[in-house]
Amino acid sequence: MTTAHALTATDLTVGYGDTTIISDLDLDLVAGAITVIVGPNACGKSTLLRSMSRLLPPRSGQVVLDGRSIHGMPAKELARTLGLLPQSPIAPEGITVADLVGRGRHPHQGMFTRWSRADDVAVAEALIATDTADLADRAVDELSGGQRQRVWIAMALAQDTDILLLDEPTTFLDVSHQVEVLDLLTDLNRRRGTTIVIVLHDLNLAVRYADHLVAMRDGEVYASGSPETILTPELIESVFGISAAVITDPTSGKPLMLPIGRHHMVDRGGPDAADGPAGHPASD
Amino acid sequence: MTRAATENARGVVVGRRPARVRLLWFGIAVAVVALLAFASVVIGSRDVSIADVVAAIGGSVDNTSEAAVAKRLPRTVLALVVGLALGLAGAVMQGVTRNPLADPGILGVNMGASLAIVVGIAWFGLSTATGYLWVATVGAGVAAVFVYAIGSLGRGGATPLKLALAGAATSAALASFVTAISLPRGDISGTVRSWLIGGVGGAGWTSIGQMAPFLAVGVLVSLLSARRLNSLALGDELATGLGERVAVTRAVAALGAVLLCGAATAIAGPIAFVGLVVPHACRLLVGVDHRWLLPFSGVVGAGLVVASDVLGRIVARPGEVDVGIITAILGAPVFIAIVRRRKVSSL
Numbered sequence: 108m109t110t111a112h113a114l115t116a117t118d119l120t121v122g123y124g125d126t127t128i129i130s131d132l133d134l135d136l137v138a139g140a141i142t143v144i145v146g147p148n149a150c151g152k153s154t155l156l157r158s159m160s161r162l163l164p165p166r167s168g169q170v171v172l173d174g175r176s177i178h179g180m181p182a183k184e185l186a187r188t189l190g191l192l193p194q195s196p197i198a199p200e201g202i203t204v205a206d207l208v209g210r211g212r213h214p215h216q217g218m219f220t221r222w223s224r225a226d227d228v229a230v231a232e233a234l235i236a237t238d239t240a241d242l243a244d245r246a247v248d249e250l251s252g253g254q255r256q257r258v259w260i261a262m263a264l265a266q267d268t269d270i271l272l273l274d275e276p277t278t279f280l281d282v283s284h285q286v287e288v289l290d291l292l293t294d295l296n297r298r299r300g301t302t303i304v305i306v307l308h309d310l311n312l313a314v315r316y317a318d319h320l321v322a323m324r325d326g327e328v329y330a331s332g333s334p335e336t337i338l339t340p341e342l343i344e345s346v347f348g349i350s351a352a353v354i355t356d357p358t359s360g361k362p363l364m365l366p367i368g369r370h371h372m373v374d375r376g377g378p379d380a381a382d383g384p385a386g387h388p389a390s391d
Numbered sequence: 392m393t394r395a396a397t398e399n400a401r402g403v404v405v406g407r408r409p410a411r412v413r414l415l416w417f418g419i420a421v422a423v424v425a426l427l428a429f430a431s432v433v434i435g436s437r438d439v440s441i442a443d444v445v446a447a448i449g450g451s452v453d454n455t456s457e458a459a460v461a462k463r464l465p466r467t468v469l470a471l472v473v474g475l476a477l478g479l480a481g482a483v484m485q486g487v488t489r490n491p492l493a494d495p496g497i498l499g500v501n502m503g504a505s506l507a508i509v510v511g512i513a514w515f516g517l518s519t520a521t522g523y524l525w526v527a528t529v530g531a532g533v534a535a536v537f538v539y540a541i542g543s544l545g546r547g548g549a550t551p552l553k554l555a556l557a558g559a560a561t562s563a564a565l566a567s568f569v570t571a572i573s574l575p576r577g578d579i580s581g582t583v584r585s586w587l588i589g590g591v592g593g594a595g596w597t598s599i600g601q602m603a604p605f606l607a608v609g610v611l612v613s614l615l616s617a618r619r620l621n622s623l624a625l626g627d628e629l630a631t632g633l634g635e636r637v638a639v640t641r642a643v644a645a646l647g648a649v650l651l652c653g654a655a656t657a658i659a660g661p662i663a664f665v666g667l668v669v670p671h672a673c674r675l676l677v678g679v680d681h682r683w684l685l686p687f688s689g690v691v692g693a694g695l696v697v698a699s700d701v702l703g704r705i706v707a708r709p710g711e712v713d714v715g716i717i718t719a720i721l722g723a724p725v726f727i728a729i730v731r732r733r734k735v736s737s738l
């Protein structure tokens with residue numbers, strides 16, 4: 108289960124209709140690591156994940172898994188190696204948690220093969236790992252946002268792939284559930300060696316949980332590498348267009364981004380203060 | 392993770408309670424349909440005894456009662472298969488379009504079949520059951536492709552709403568073509584009108600036999616699509632992520648539904664609302680898993696059409712009201728209820 112798979116995009120150009128969203132993008136996923144993609148709204152993060160998982164055909168360039176173009180692979184074979192949890196998945200009205208999670212087993216079943224013991228075990232493990240076993244008989248549309256998100260992740264886990272792409276899995280969750288979801292994914296990565304790619308909005312959580320950080324801007328990879336080396340005030344300024352200070356997070360030892368706005372600054376440094384750490388954040 | 396914990400969760404997952412409930416409902420549905428079918432053979436302008444029924448099934452037509460039964464047998468069988476086809480086709484279409492309002496009527500498929508048949512009658516001397524079948528299937532298929540193409544235009548592809556709108560508009564246009572063609576033609580308007588209202592009264596074994604292959608293929612293709620429809624229900628992105636080729640799956644499942652609708656419409660005329668109402672009722676009983684929903688919708692659809700036919704014979708004794716009129720009267724309020732409920736819950 109811990110086979111390292113190599114997923115790379117080379118010279119990738121994709122878009123919708125006449126508009127090109129991503130052009131000539133190169134990305135090498137680090138096998139067995141957690142890669143976090145950050146970038147402003149509409150910079151093409153979801154588009155990148157879609158094209159790396161066969162949802163969008165490339166205009167030019169290709170996405171290669173273990174030496175084969177994913178767009179030429181049999182769909183189910185790819186789905187046994189590479190899973191995707193889209194940004195806003197749809198649950199059919201009235202579906203139960205166990206049924207929904209069970210649908211993650213689709214790529215492991217043939218046209219005539221029946222539900223197997225292996226399917227049962229995979230679903231059970233996914234429910235336990237996401238702490239949703241108690242919800243198994245509940246209808247998904249009755250759950251809270253946090254519970255529902257864990258159920259979706261359970262479905263992705265039941266698919267049992269070595270590579271898992273998740274598009275903003277923490278949106279709509281409160282901070283404790285965000286951390287819970289990211290801890291869960293980290294467990295998965297540490298225990299099974301699953302290669303994980305997560306699109307996140309919260310830069311500080313991104314930095315904390317990423318082994319490898321990818322910063323995107325306007326459909327391009329602006330910078331990538333270990334969070335410690337690439338997260339600088341300059342990067343934040345040019346990717347997100349906001350001045351920020353970067354200090355060391357006392358709890359994790361990783362960099363911590365402190366945005367600098369026009370108000371609530373201790374020493375009236377103004378936007379130019381981005382070059383040096385602007386003292387302490389105003390605590391309230 | 393401990394083995395015991397895994398086994399516990401396995402217990403949760405494989406606790407077969409839902410499966411048993413579904414099986415129970417399925418058994419009840421089959422029993423009710425069998426009763427309705429029996430009632431359909433017994434009830435009519437002439438009362439018959441059980442002995443007459445048995446004799447008639449054995450092929451005897453020695454007295455008027457037996458003869459009446461011999462006439463009601465194919466009619467009952469036709470009502471059963473037409474209902475099965477429409478109920479199943481409705482469930483498949485709702486799955487293909489992920490649209491709870493999808494129905495062979497709403498998506499224009501029945502009207503496509505109707506227009507093709509009316510054109511055939513008006514200009515090509517169409518009159519045999521086999522001719523009706525092929526023409527209706529082609530018409531249904533063309534309408535389905537046309538509606539899907541229109542619904543896919545623009546941003547976001549074939550969304551449920553765009554499909555429903557495209558279907559409704561196409562249906563309205565085709566219906567007016569049907570009227571425009573048949574109205575001025577005194578020579579054919581009688582044939583067209585009686586066929587358009589829809590009925591199973593004129594059933595004979597030959598036409599049932601001719602529609603059987605269409606139905607068989609349609610049922611097979613539809614049932615084999617069940618698990619794929621389960622994946623489609625999660626949305627195109629997730630379905631693709633699960634290894635589904637969504638376009639191929641849609642096309643194949645839709646073909647199954649088109650064969651079913653085409654065959655049913657060719658023999659019994661456009662019968663409204665069965666394909667819409669039946670899957671909704673079934674979803675309440677057996678849930679959203681298409682492996683259960685599809686066969687269940689077929690059985691309940693058969694029951695609904697037989698029941699409507701029997702009702703049509705009872706209310707207008709000694710005459711009868713056509714089955715298409717009864718299903719419309721029964722179905723329209725349910726349709727309104729569905730739309731209203733969805734407005735409250737999800738719009």
Ligand SMILES: Nc1ncnc2c1ncn2[C@@H]1O[C@H](COP(=O)(O)OP(=O)(O)O)[C@@H](O)[C@H]1O
Pocket residue numbers: 123124128146147148149150151152153154155546547
């Ligand atoms: N299905 C689509 N059709 C057309 N344009 C789209 C579609 N999805 C996204 N876009 C456009 O592509 C750009 C990038 O979108 P997206 O990849 O979703 O950004 P992000 O996930 O980084 O917020 C946006 O300008 C968006 O409007």
Ligand SMILES: [Mg+2]
Pocket residue numbers: 152153154194274
């Ligand atoms: Mg996005």
